[in-house]
Amino acid sequence: MEYVIIQISGKQYLLELNKWYDIDFIKNIKTNNIIIFNKILLFYKNNKVQIGYPFLTNLNIYAKILKQVRSKKITILKTKPKKHYTRTHGHRQNFTRIILINNI
Numbered sequence: 516m517e518y519v520i521i522q523i524s525g526k527q528y529l530l531e532l533n534k535w536y537d538i539d540f541i542k543n544i545k546t547n548n549i550i551i552f553n554k555i556l557l558f559y560k561n562n563k564v565q566i567g568y569p570f571l572t573n574l575n576i577y578a579k580i581l582k583q584v585r586s587k588k589i590t591i592l593k594t595k596p597k598k599h600y601t602r603t604h605g606h607r608q609n610f611t612r613i614i615l616i617n618n619i
Contacts, residue, residue: 519576519615520557527556532615535581540609544580549616552576578613585609 518531524539544550553575558565565571591604 517560519555519559521552521576522554522556522570523552530576530615532617535612535614537584537610537612539611540583541580541611544611546580546582548580550578550580550613552578576615577617579616581612581614583609584612 518529520527520529522528526539528536528538530536541550553570555571555574555576556567556569558571558574565574586608588605588607591606593602593604594600
């Protein structure tokens with residue numbers, strides 16, 4: 516298995532080649548654009564591990580934007596007991612779907 520651990524917007528993701536992942540929403544980017552990740556914490560290939568301190572400096576990971584997606588809707592219910600107050604509110608989180616494209 517070949518994989519990489521990268522940091523995207525303060526979160527760490529374990530990513531593999533040719534699998535799609537949902538990351539935090541990236542504004543002003545179009546489908547099929549290529550983005551570069553340079554905050555790489557760990558790189559594993561052919562039973563060899565490279566660990567950054569804190570990041571690897573000589574390596575970049577390329578990913579392709581598949582589409583902008585939205586998660587399932589969640590319902591938030593706020594109530595105050597004995598006051599006859601109830602409020603419902605819905606929320607859908609935006610995500611960016613990516614796939615790794617370089618040979619890791």
